[in-house]
Amino acid sequence: xxxxxxxxAFIAAGPTAFAADANRGAELYEARCEGCxxxxxxxxxxxxxxxFGRKVGSVPDFGYSNxxxxxxxxxxxxxxxxxxxxxxxxxxGARMGFRVSEAVDRADLIAYLRRESxx
Amino acid sequence: xxxxxYSPQPIGRGVSRRGFFDSSGQVFxxxxxxxxxxxxxxxxxxPMSSSSAQNDVAILNVALGLEHEAIAAxxxxxxxxxxxxxxxxxxxxxxxxxxxxxxxxxxTVRKLGGRPVEPKTMNDYATALNASAIKSQGDIxxxxxxxxxxxxxxxLGVIPSFKDAELAKVAGRLAADETMHWTALAGALKENLPxxxxxxxA
Numbered sequence: 500x501x502x503x504x505x506x507x508a509f510i511a512a513g514p515t516a517f518a519a520d521a522n523r524g525a526e527l528y529e530a531r532c533e534g535c536x537x538x539x540x541x542x543x544x545x546x547x548x549x550x551f552g553r554k555v556g557s558v559p560d561f562g563y564s565n566x567x568x569x570x571x572x573x574x575x576x577x578x579x580x581x582x583x584x585x586x587x588x589x590x591x592g593a594r595m596g597f598r599v600s601e602a603v604d605r606a607d608l609i610a611y612l613r614r615e616s617x618x
Numbered sequence: 619x620x621x622x623x624y625s626p627q628p629i630g631r632g633v634s635r636r637g638f639f640d641s642s643g644q645v646f647x648x649x650x651x652x653x654x655x656x657x658x659x660x661x662x663x664x665p666m667s668s669s670s671a672q673n674d675v676a677i678l679n680v681a682l683g684l685e686h687e688a689i690a691a692x693x694x695x696x697x698x699x700x701x702x703x704x705x706x707x708x709x710x711x712x713x714x715x716x717x718x719x720x721x722x723x724x725x726t727v728r729k730l731g732g733r734p735v736e737p738k739t740m741n742d743y744a745t746a747l748n749a750s751a752i753k754s755q756g757d758i759x760x761x762x763x764x765x766x767x768x769x770x771x772x773x774l775g776v777i778p779s780f781k782d783a784e785l786a787k788v789a790g791r792l793a794a795d796e797t798m799h800w801t802a803l804a805g806a807l808k809e810n811l812p813x814x815x816x817x818x819x820a
Contacts, residue, residue, distance in 0.1 A: 529764070530767060530768070530771060531768070531771045531772075531775065531819065532768070533764060533765075533768045534684060534765065534767075534768025534769045534770075534771055534772035535680070535683075535684060535768070535772055537746065540745065540746040540747075540748070541746065542687060542746045542747075543680060543683040543684050543687060544680075564676070585779070586779075587673050587676075587779060591669070592672075592676075593676070594676040594677070594679065594680050595677075595680060596673065596676070596677035596680065596775075596776040596779030596780070597772060597775040597776050597779070598775055598776070598778050598779060599775070600778070
């Protein structure tokens, strides 16, 4: 019974319930995200500093797809996890097709983005 | 343009946007589109929904943006006067590869009915890539290596999203080119190669 309660709490806590490592996330970000993104400059993709907690498609000087610009989604652990799992499945019409298949990698990346967003 | 990369002749079931749609609303992408990128003629066509085709075009356009940026980065390096031979020659060669990627991607986007994304201004690229911080040949090589590794990982990361398996294969081929560039740049920088296997997209 106790084990079931622990398991239920783990599931309820969401996709990043295990200890996410922002430092490892920084390494992953450099290797896997910086092909298109930077923290402080719009490149192929929008700049990322402050992404955690802001509305999807809201960097003012970046040319988003209509689908992303008009999405009401707010970036948090859950929405970022779903986005990184499969962006075009999460927001139909999104241009980004890059997927991060491993849950632990997504969690570490999200922890890094959260830290760099000051959240 | 290298004719092995881009064949202007329609192949198989045709490559015009109109030709992709049949009466059931399905899209036939593979034969012409893939031939453009893969440099080979194919006759098979894979039926795809129009939304799947649009998703693939969107991914190709993101890749095209990546290639525009890579071309600009090597241009910034070449114009900096900081690159010495033979490094300059290699940089020009790699830029030529990226121009061939650009041309093939743009032609395929166009043939699939999309509008290829245009490059930004050189000033935009210089700002985004923090070019003002570049002071040496080593700085340029480090920037190039970072971009090439990022591009290789980007291409690997989009492979599962392509609905057209032949386009996924092309993404793998593009990733291989970027990895080849990164390996040469890492050697020039005297950096250690990855100690473990499967280091890309990981």
